[in-house]
Amino acid sequence: MNLVLLFPEDLVAPDLARLSGRRLAHVREIHGAGVGDDLAVGLLGGPMGRGRVLRLDEERLDLALTLDQAPPPKLPLTLVIAVPRPKVLNRVLAAAASLGAARIVLLNAWKVEKAYWSSPRMQPENLREQMILGLEQARDTVLPDLRLARLFRPFVEDELPDLLQGGTGLLAHPGTGEAAPKVLVPPITLAIGPEGGWIEAEVQSLLRAGLKPLDLGPRILRTETALAALVGRLF
């Protein structure tokens, strides 16, 4: 947690935050902060700055706020990610948020098991929590716009073309031998398949919607590793 993210309900006055629970425990145990110390803080969806510790004990953490910085700009990036295994989902969402993606779409695919959609990890509260962990890691305050697309075809045929308008769409897909286009006009939309990959019909649908294939080379990377490597390459 490189930033203590504050929510509207934490503010007992415009310049005073009162925290308990996970964030209190983290500041006490990991930061080892004391009264008088400054912590990096940010208001969810708003400015960032410093919080001076006024009180820190088992019950609560009081912070005097100076919020005078803008959060880092989002990348003009939409990630379209086939729903990963629940075990992997948390890491992928936190990584995507920490990297600064403006929008994340969790998409169904043939090789996405139905059970993934009904996992407790796919509940909105958990999805939000994981993105918040990513923001706290990266020092950002702005949640990515998250969408769940439970039906592949309607999303790809009806909505994806609009997302691509005026920008560049890329389909991470091994074996095509295609390097990234030399000129990448933002916004960029990047689609990342499930374990085991997209099936051929899905690839064809995604290409028809306007995505260009992008070969990542012979190595098969975990979703969150591939994601970070692609963001590093494209931005």
Place this chain on the structure above:
Amino acid sequence: MNLVLLFPEDLVAPDLARLSGRRLAHVREIHGAGVGDDLAVGLLGGPMGRGRVLRLDEERLDLALTLDQAPPPKLPLTLVIAVPRPKVLNRVLAAAASLGAARIVLLNAWKVEKAYWSSPRMQPENLREQMILGLEQARDTVLPDLRLARLFRPFVEDELPDLLQGGTGLLAHPGTGEAAPKVLVPPITLAIGPEGGWIEAEVQSLLRAGLKPLDLGPRILRTETALAALVGRLF
């Protein structure tokens, strides 16, 4: 596991492997393979190819081997990584191996807690196991050359300059405002700091050894995310 990695002791004949334990369980439970199926296999440090399932039951997996492919080339990359927290170490090593780094140096630093070095996860068997998991993920057979540098100064002053000979050294360090050099002469050596960063004296030592600072932007990324983003950017 996108590749079943074979060790010399698995070979009961030059073209026959016999497996049990973790790999047997994985093939039975995750792959759901059956007799007659082909699995992607590779011999540690050697060629890759296919293994046809001859027998698969609770006791063992027998594979008839056709090893006719070279493993993917390593990246001409040395990663110098300040020892991460044990919880993070496994993921970092597996990610580094999966990305194809030729060499990994785990380095001490001021903000590396002494306890990290004595963690069971720093035992050679675990370090090797994590890199093997990375190879199985990426479909590679060649372990990175792993070195442990328990003393910062002797490594940085005496050994690092030799590693940099004829190539490019980069120091991931926030706040310098330095973009990656336009021309990167391989081999590339990339140093990644501990949580909390390098201290100033360490930064100066690393710069004196020949590393160039590289600013990753305002976002603070987890070690394995930063690693992947940097590899994506540099290669």
